[in-house]
Amino acid sequence: xxxxxxxxxxxxxTRGGRQLCVDCDLELPVGELTVVVGPNGSGKTTLLQTLAGxxxxxxxxxxxxxxxxxxxxxxxxxFRAGFTVAETLEYYRQLAPxxxxxxxxxxxxxxxxxxxxDDPVDGLSGGMMRLFAVGVALIGxxxxxxxxxxxxxxxxxxxxxxxxxxxxxxxxxxxxxxxTHGLGAIDPLVDRVVVMGEPASxxxxxxxxxxxxxxxxxxxxxxxQLTEVGP
Amino acid sequence: xxxxxxxxxxxVRREIRSLVGSPTGWVVMGGAVAAVLGIAxxxxxxxxxxxxxxxxxxLEVLVPAVGVALGYxxxxxxxxxxxxxxxxxxxxxPRTYLQGVFIGQVTVVGLVIGGSLTVATxxxxxxxxxxxxxxxxxxxxxxxxxxxxxxxxxxxYVVPIVALVMLLSVWAQRRRDAIVGAVVVVGLVVxxxxxxxxxxxVPLPVMVVLSPGAGYRTLVLTVxxxxxxxxxxxxxxxxxxxxxxxxxxxxxxxxxxRP
Numbered sequence: 001x002x003x004x005x006x007x008x009x010x011x012x013x014t015r016g017g018r019q020l021c022v023d024c025d026l027e028l029p030v031g032e033l034t035v036v037v038g039p040n041g042s043g044k045t046t047l048l049q050t051l052a053g054x055x056x057x058x059x060x061x062x063x064x065x066x067x068x069x070x071x072x073x074x075x076x077x078x079f080r081a082g083f084t085v086a087e088t089l090e091y092y093r094q095l096a097p098x099x100x101x102x103x104x105x106x107x108x109x110x111x112x113x114x115x116x117x118d119d120p121v122d123g124l125s126g127g128m129m130r131l132f133a134v135g136v137a138l139i140g141x142x143x144x145x146x147x148x149x150x151x152x153x154x155x156x157x158x159x160x161x162x163x164x165x166x167x168x169x170x171x172x173x174x175x176x177x178x179x180t181h182g183l184g185a186i187d188p189l190v191d192r193v194v195v196m197g198e199p200a201s202x203x204x205x206x207x208x209x210x211x212x213x214x215x216x217x218x219x220x221x222x223x224x225q226l227t228e229v230g231p
Numbered sequence: 232x233x234x235x236x237x238x239x240x241x242x243v244r245r246e247i248r249s250l251v252g253s254p255t256g257w258v259v260m261g262g263a264v265a266a267v268l269g270i271a272x273x274x275x276x277x278x279x280x281x282x283x284x285x286x287x288x289x290l291e292v293l294v295p296a297v298g299v300a301l302g303y304x305x306x307x308x309x310x311x312x313x314x315x316x317x318x319x320x321x322x323x324x325p326r327t328y329l330q331g332v333f334i335g336q337v338t339v340v341g342l343v344i345g346g347s348l349t350v351a352t353x354x355x356x357x358x359x360x361x362x363x364x365x366x367x368x369x370x371x372x373x374x375x376x377x378x379x380x381x382x383x384x385x386x387x388y389v390v391p392i393v394a395l396v397m398l399l400s401v402w403a404q405r406r407r408d409a410i411v412g413a414v415v416v417v418g419l420v421v422x423x424x425x426x427x428x429x430x431x432x433v434p435l436p437v438m439v440v441l442s443p444g445a446g447y448r449t450l451v452l453t454v455x456x457x458x459x460x461x462x463x464x465x466x467x468x469x470x471x472x473x474x475x476x477x478x479x480x481x482x483x484x485x486x487x488x489r490p
Contacts, residue, residue, distance in 0.1 A: 049316065052316070052319075052320045053319070053320070054316050054319055054320065056488070067322075068320070068321060068322025069320065069321035069322050070320040070321070070322075071320065072316055072317050072320035072321075074312075074313025074314075074316055074317065075313070076312075076313065077312070077313050077317075078311075078312035078313065078314070079312065079314060080245070080249055080308065080309075080312075080314070081253070082248060082249055082252040082253060083245075083248070091241055091245055092317070092321070094237055094238065094240075094241035095238045095241060095242075095318065095321050095323055096321055097234050097321075097322055133317075136317060137317070140321055142320075142321075146320070
């Protein structure tokens with residue numbers, strides 16, 4: 001039986017007077033990876049923020065069937081200067097409802113920053129900052145991970161590290177939602193797809209079903225077909 | 232400790248460390264302390280009351296300036312960097328977050344102002360003129376109560392100022408907005424609201440409610456120094472409370488509606 005972590009009912013989103021989706025229903029099951037794809041400016045980040053409860057939808061509602069915390073990775077993460085990497089993660093551990101099961105050193109090790117604990121957090125490179133922000137998203141053992149462009153601008157090794165973490169979290173029973181343009185790397189892991197096209201056309205479904213319906217074999221093919229971006 | 236209490240304490244600690252750990256913070260705090268101690272040293276021979284009046288003129292500008300300079304980026308930075316969104320996703324309520332930031336800022340600004348004024352009181356104690364017996368026995372010269380009131384009331388003045396700074400920090404969309412807004416807040420609190428009240432010839436109690444700076448002046452001159460016997464003390468306190476509650480309320484509302 002599928003257990004839903006977050007559901008959206010009759011969701012309508014607008015930004016700057018432009019409709020991004022209209023009367024859209026969406027379910028995010030636990031233990032599944034949902035990917036949100038679409039052209040730049042199609043409203044992927046707005047949808048992710050709405051699912052996280054950070055924005056109020058124009059119409060419809062978002063229901064969280066799980067308790068906080070939710071793990072959230074912003075599109076361009078940055079952290080306050082004047083703190084080390086370990087201090088910043090410890091700060092977020094204190095904010096988490098249960099304090100987080102994983103220790104700070106263990107979590108830093110997991111995201112590949114074990115040797116950077118004492119570095120200034122604002123001195124991390126762009127890629128390392130993203131890895132660190134994934135660590136922050138994981139700190140409270142959240143049942144849901146909402147990650148905005150987690151692999152954007154990363155070198156192949158860092159990208160693989162993020163994909164491995166996402167895979168482990170999905171296997172561990174978390175509902176994972178990704179906004180990404182790096183479709184190839186995560187294609188084998190994806191269970192469900194939300195394709196945000198223009199104008200305000202949103203297609204939601206299981207990846208295998210959508211691929212079958214569109215006669216495409218890959219996530220990228222599906223994306224191109226549904227957003228009418230020809231090769 | 233409850234989850235909310237633990238989170239709030241963490242936010243307070245982070246805010247305090249952010250303020251005292253930045254080079255800008257040291258420059259601002261150092262400048263404020265130097266200004267207070269410098270004036271206290273020059274005014275000390277005149278005794279406690281004279282020093283308190285001399286300091287009042289400077290503190291009317293200094294408290295808003297220090298509050299704005301230290302605090303205008305706090306919430307703004309967290310919003311622009313996505314850290315506020317991470318807090319919210321983790322289940323931190325806007326109220327918990329704002330209370331933490333507020334307490335942290337009031338603590339730091341209050342310590343800078345209150346600490347430097349306490350040292351200033353000691354400077355007056357050591358440096359006030361002693362040769363003339365009747366002057367030394369005058370309460371205006373020999374009684375430190377005026378300075379102690381100045382310390383307490385200045386710390387109180389920090390509260391509405393920090394509330395206004397937080398509102399500015401939530402209102403601004405960019406750092407440039409915040410800097411412009413900071414100048415406006417200092418200008419309004421120090422000159423603008425007083426000037427508007429004078430131009431429109433509103434009664435003194437109303438003016439004191441409208442202007443936190445006028446309220447501070449009234450409280451110090453009436454309660455602290457005792458130069459004014461019938462200043463509208465209640466109106467001044469009401470003004471501070473109103474500014475604080477309105478600013479915090481609007482800040483909370485605005486912060487809760489934004490990722």
